[in-house]
Amino acid sequence: MSSSLEKNMLILRSSDGEEFIVPEVVAVMSKAIKNMVEDECASNTIPVPNVDANILAMVIEFCKKHDESEAEAASDLKTFDSEFVNRGQEALYDLITAANFRDVKELLDALCQNVAEMIKGKSVHHIRIQFLGYQLFEILTSNFIWNIWCDRDFD
């Protein structure tokens, strides 16, 4: 371990080479990192491939908050969670893949809950537009053409 580094600190290196110094207790909220630490196959720097600096910073922020506020009221944590996961689709998607890949259960639960809220009560069309990139006009035009067919047959 490098001398500048305090005990119980780990360095996480994101896919684009940026390094983050985090306390071990925070880092091991990721099961994948925890396993690496326990098996002692981690040197002082742990590479976190597939996760860029931006997303890694968010994940660390989330883990730090959860680590600090274990004693705090659960409702506070809940509001933090719901605000934390309230992001654009791209960030949400990247966070989910990161949380899944590094196995951070709390984060994954919060994110899944958020996506579930986005789906709840929506029609199939809406889900398609929102998540699968179907364009609204595609659906409308297909209906339009369909209607023309029907009118031609029955008028």
Next chain:
Amino acid sequence: MSRRVRRKVARKGKDKVVLPSYPEIEDEGLSLDQKVVVDWTRLPDDTVIQLFSSLNYRDRASLSSTCRTWRSLGISPCLWQSLDLRAHKCDVTTAASLATRCMNLQKLRFRGAESADAIINLQARGLREISGDYCRKITDATLSVIVARHEALESLQLGPDFCERISSDAIKAIAICCPKLRKLKLSDCLHVDEIALANVVSLQFLSVAGTTNMKWSLVSQHWSKLPNLTGLDVSRTDVVPTTVLRLLSSSRSLKVLCALNCAALEEDANFASNNNKGKLVLTLSTDIFKGLASLFADITKKERNVFSDWRNLKKRRRTWMKS
């Protein structure tokens, strides 16, 4: 005209085809320029399954209808462990179409005899718990077929309606087919007798609330042979005090006996004051909260909270409370 269009048109008949509108699209306030920048179908499978499991069945259906990837994930066996058909009419075709998903089904709730007839078409061989409402018309034959197809059954509950067409023959079939059955609830069966029930030796909890065909003088003699019987519910029957006392003394495993609304017991003034040899007897004259709290002495502090405590605990062993 494509086949699909033709079919839709044919269904509408000669009427002018109504323009299909999608009011929900406007209602949900979608903007036309909404861009989807990521491919959500490439999410890891386990995450999608976690997503499915936090949705109710309606939203699950919507989500699996959106694309092929999610459809195939939506039929994963881990999402189909319990099925509640009570709100739906389940006929043979419906059940057959669900069969591909129900291979690992463990719990099933249904309503009505028609659904009961269709259960075997779910092909859920590993089913452990079946609970049926309004089974007035369910017959011996149906019940026998159901138990014969589900040998792993641990819990079978029929009620609260009268099960008037079930007789002792079906109980004998249960005894033969389901060696693991621990819990049997038959409320208001009019043609089931004590000899048939004595054949189901695996029983731990038995409820015969509201039955009329028991010969109570013989009950203790037959039921003392049930080696695991822990809880017994004889509410709303004409059980007599001597039977209860004999049952308590002859059955070694019996811990709880529930006898609410039994006229003969309540008229007998001596009965309530009797010593029950360390076994719990619940009648209208005893303090039910106190009695139940004694069962959960380790977790319950207030007697009145016994039900909520129990719900929090989610204990699997339960006695069937009939009020």
